Amino acid sequence: MENKSIVSIEQCSREDILRILRHAARFEERPNRRLLEGKVAATLFFEPSTRTRLSFETAVNRLGGQVIGFQDASTTSSSKGETLKDTIRMVSNYADLIIIRHYLEGAARYASEVTHIPVINAGDGANQHPSQTLLDLYSIQKTQGKLTDLVITIVGDLKYGRTVHSLIAGSSHFRPTFRFVAPEELKMPDEQKHYCDKQNIPYTEHTEFTEEIINQTDILYMTRVQRERFTDTEEYERVKNVYILKKDMLRHSRDKLCILHPLPRVNEIAYDVDESPKAYFIQQARNGLFTRQAIICEVLGINHLI
Amino acid sequence: MTTKKKRELQVAALEKGTAIDHIPPQEVFKVAYLLELDKMESNAITIGNNFPSKKMGRKGMIKIADRFFKKDEISRIALVAPKVILNEIEDFEVIRKYPVSLPDELVGLVKCNNPKCITNNEPMPTRFDVIDKEKRTIRCRYCERKIQKEDIVIK
Numbered sequence: 001m002e003n004k005s006i007v008s009i010e011q012c013s014r015e016d017i018l019r020i021l022r023h024a025a026r027f028e029e030r031p032n033r034r035l036l037e038g039k040v041a042a043t044l045f046f047e048p049s050t051r052t053r054l055s056f057e058t059a060v061n062r063l064g065g066q067v068i069g070f071q072d073a074s075t076t077s078s079s080k081g082e083t084l085k086d087t088i089r090m091v092s093n094y095a096d097l098i099i100i101r102h103y104l105e106g107a108a109r110y111a112s113e114v115t116h117i118p119v120i121n122a123g124d125g126a127n128q129h130p131s132q133t134l135l136d137l138y139s140i141q142k143t144q145g146k147l148t149d150l151v152i153t154i155v156g157d158l159k160y161g162r163t164v165h166s167l168i169a170g171s172s173h174f175r176p177t178f179r180f181v182a183p184e185e186l187k188m189p190d191e192q193k194h195y196c197d198k199q200n201i202p203y204t205e206h207t208e209f210t211e212e213i214i215n216q217t218d219i220l221y222m223t224r225v226q227r228e229r230f231t232d233t234e235e236y237e238r239v240k241n242v243y244i245l246k247k248d249m250l251r252h253s254r255d256k257l258c259i260l261h262p263l264p265r266v267n268e269i270a271y272d273v274d275e276s277p278k279a280y281f282i283q284q285a286r287n288g289l290f291t292r293q294a295i296i297c298e299v300l301g302i303n304h305l306i
Numbered sequence: 307m308t309t310k311k312k313r314e315l316q317v318a319a320l321e322k323g324t325a326i327d328h329i330p331p332q333e334v335f336k337v338a339y340l341l342e343l344d345k346m347e348s349n350a351i352t353i354g355n356n357f358p359s360k361k362m363g364r365k366g367m368i369k370i371a372d373r374f375f376k377k378d379e380i381s382r383i384a385l386v387a388p389k390v391i392l393n394e395i396e397d398f399e400v401i402r403k404y405p406v407s408l409p410d411e412l413v414g415l416v417k418c419n420n421p422k423c424i425t426n427n428e429p430m431p432t433r434f435d436v437i438d439k440e441k442r443t444i445r446c447r448y449c450e451r452k453i454q455k456e457d458i459v460i461k
Contacts, residue, residue, distance in 0.1 A: 008450070083428055104422055104424045104428075105448065105450070105451075106446065107424045109447065110424050110428065110448055124449075125449070126422070127450055128450070
C-alpha cells in the first residue's frame with residue numbers, strides 16, 4: 001500500500017488484494033471482533049448512499065468501534081460554503097478514521113492529503129469505489145474457489161460504469177479473460193481496452209447478449225443501463241430490454257457460474273433469476289461487510305490482530 | 307556573419323541572459339504568460355514573432371536579459387511549445403543550448419477539464435501527472451481524467 005489510506009483500486013498490489021481478501025474470510029467466519037474498541041470512525045457522506053453507509057457502519061460496529069458522521073451534506077457546514085479541507089481537518093480532531101463518500105471526483109484523494117488519519121474512499125463521483133471492487137473480488141474468489149484464469153462477462157453500461165472499470169483494474173492481476181457486452185452507445189471506452197492490451201488481457205466485444213456467451217462464462221457481471229446516459233432516447237428504447245438476464249438463458253450455463261451485480265438493480269436481472277443458485281448479488285452485498293472490516297483494519301494498521 | 311546571427315541582431319543583441327527560440331507563432335504570448343514575464347520588472351525583455359524559419363515556416367522568439375531559468379521553471383512551456391530551444395548567453399555568446407521537455411508533474415498550471423473534479427470546486431492547486439511527454443498527455447491526480455494536448459487549458 002502506498003500509504004495508509006485506500007482511495008483507489010490501482011494503488012492496491014496483487015499482494016495487498018490477496019491479503020485483504022484473506023482477512024475478509026476470517027471476518028466471515030467470525031464477524032464480531034472487538035478490534036476497534038475505543039476507536040471512532042467518521043462516515044462523511046456528502047451524497048446519500050444508504051447501502052454503502054450501512055455496510056461500513058455495520059463493519060465498524062461489529063468491530064466494536066463507534067461511528068460519528070452525516071449522511072447528507074445539506075445539513076452540514078459544507079452547505080454553508082465550508083471547504084472540504086476544513087471539514088476533513090475538523091473531523092480529524094475527533095476521529096481515528098474517515099470513510100468518505102463524495103459527489104466530486106478526486107475528493108477522497110484530496111481528503112487523504114490534508115489529514116494525518118487514514119481515509120477510505122466510499123465512492124467519489126464516477127471515479128473510484130475501491131471497497132466495491134474488493135468485495136467483487138472476494139465474491140469471485142469465494143464462489144469459484146480461485147481468482148485466476150476466469151472468464152468474466154460484463155454486461156450493460158460499460159462506458160460510464162465505475163464498478164466495471166475498477167473491476168478490470170482489480171482483476172488484472174489474475175489473468176482474466178473478458179467479454180464485454182454493451183450497446184454501441186455504452187461500449188467499453190478505448191482507455192480500458194488499451195489498458196487490457198497493455199496488460200495482455202484477452203477480451204472480446206459484443207452487442208448481443210446471448211446464451212452462447214453466458215455458456216462460456218464463469219462470472220456474469222450485470223450492470224444497469226440508465227436512460228440518462230443516452231443522447232438518443234429512441235436508441236435507449238431500442239436497447240433497454242436487450243441486456244436483461246432471464247432465467248431460461250441460464251439453461252446451459254456452467255455449474256459454478258456466478259451472477260454478480262453492484263446493486264441496486266432495476267430490471268436488468270429478471271426476478272425469476274433470484275431462484276437460481278447462481279444468483280449471487282445479495283450474498284455479494286453481504287460480503288461487502290467482511291471486506292470492509294478487512295479494509296478498515298488494513299488502513300488502521302491492525303490487520304495483524306485479525 | 308551568419309544569417310542567423312544577423313536576424314538575432316535585428317531584434318536586440320543579448321549580452322547576457324536567455325533566448326527562447328523556435329516558439330510556434332500562435333504560442334508566443336502563452337509562453338510569455340507561463341514564464342510570468344509580465345511580472346518581471348527589472349529585466350529587459352524582447353518579444354519577437356513571425357520570423358521566417360527554415361524548420362517551421364514562421365517562429366517566435368523571446369529574449370530576457372540577465373535572467374537564467376531553473377529547469378522546473380522553464381519546463382512548463384513545453385506544454386504549449388514542445389520544440390522550443392533554449393539558449394543561454396553570456397558575453398554575446400551562446401554558452402548552453404538545450405531543448406525543453408515536460409516535467410513529470412504539473413502543479414497549479416493546468417485547469418482540469420472535468421467540472422466535477424474536486425480541483426474545480428475547492429481552493430486548491432491542480433496536480434497533473436505527465437503520462438506521455440511525447441504526445442503531451444496528462445492525467446489529473448485527483449479525478450484521474452486524462453487530457454490530450456489539444457484539450458489542455460492553462461489556468
